[in-house]
């Protein structure tokens with residue numbers, strides 16, 4: 001069944017009328033089908049919709065106008081760094097030399113791409129204070145897995161087989177424990193202290209000869225810089241464990257904090273977040289991983305190597321037996337990596353520092369405005385994002401964070417991240433990024449404050465939102481567990497009909 005709301009429309013199958021699409025699809029020459037064995041031929045023709053070209057164009061253009069994107073409005077989704085993505089990067093990624101390169105092209109024909117990848121590795125190493133970088137992983141989550149597999153290989157290479165545990169703070173992103181369990185480790189969750197940082201006593205109590213690695217997000221998913229990072233890293237290394245940094249929040253610390261210098265052994269980057277690739281639709285992304293010397297032998301193969309004559313080549317299979325092996329086909333998400341390269345070159349070192357400074361300034365400014373109507377649980381400056389809570393509002397009026405998010409849609413905004421991190425009741429995680437204007441931040445804060453007033457005076461207006469969206473409230477549990485994403489028409493020449 002298609003969803004048909006006020007602004008929605010029938011599916012392209014429901015618009016189909018026999019004979020309308022005639023002449024657009026060339027028919028095979030007479031007798032062509034006879035050469036295909038009968039068993040491989042369809043018993044009934046494929047049920048393609050029959051529809052005239054202008055109707056097809058209008059159908060898809062109208063559907064595209066229902067999308068919300070960072071190109072159409074403010075996108076304050078916390079933890080995701082939904083910054084504006086410069087169009088120059090799109091041009092760069094589409095250059096035929098990059099976009100048209102065959103993935104199996106010999107090294108001699110791929111010198112430009114190999115050089116770009118080699119230089120990008122060097123730039124990421126410099127930004128992070130790491131000694132070497134792999135660009136292969138497809139996104140942050142796969143970067144985590146790659147990093148933790150290298151940690152596992154490191155301990156094994158030393159004959160240290162007792163380290164079966166990964167320590168993860170309770171504010172961490174769900175991918176951290178998921179990664180630990182995929183790599184065969186047991187996750188030990190460390191509670192947060194009242195200031196939002198890792199509880200040092202609980203951490204020390206959990207740390208020991210069984211700890212393989214700690215995974216710390218810095219700044220954390222609460223938007224707070226981990227102020228006890230020195231103690232955490234020192235204790236970790238003293239216990240013989242390694243330290244992993246989830247670098248998803250790198251947007252806040254470019255040019256200010258280098259994880260490798262601070263003592264982290266391995267980290268991932270989310271280039272689609274920090275270095276601008278459109279990722280609202282879910283991908284593709286890229287999750288390069290940086291390591292310090294101890295983990296370098298275990299990097300995925302093939303690495304990009306520079307020969308003494310200045311040419312570039314890919315490592316041959318088996319050339320470095322300590323490698324954990326391939327984690328992704330070919331060069332990784334090359335188009336995303338080209339965008340990251342273009343972004344880095346356009347900004348340069350001082351430009352990147354400015355990116356972070358502006359992102360932090362924007363978040364603290366917005367936090368002060370939003371704090372007029374909602375609780376902001378941690379009373380210290382935030383980094384690139386902050387948590388607000390509607391717990392008080394809920395107790396007074398019954399209006400929950402979910403309702404506020406839905407009401408924001410009426411006011412023309414994409415909602416922030418809600419109910420994450422799990423450690424804050426009725427949480428809204430808000431990340432403005434450095435690319436939004438003062439006027440946009442003011443207008444968004446005003447909308448949130450207005451919703452808080454509506455909740456006090458007319459709570460029903462908020463709890464029944466959205467009122468102007470193409471669809472109203474969905475059954476989110478069913479939508480997540482039993483998504484109905486496929487058209488199931490009848491096969492045959494007759495017009496397919498909805499089921």
Ligand SMILES: *Cc1c(COP(=O)(O)O)cnc(C)c1O
Nearest residue numbers: 079139140141173175246248270
């Ligand atoms: C986004 C994010 C991840 C996962 O990264 P993907 O690129 O989406 O796979 C991990 N940790 C944190 C804190 C994140 O925000």
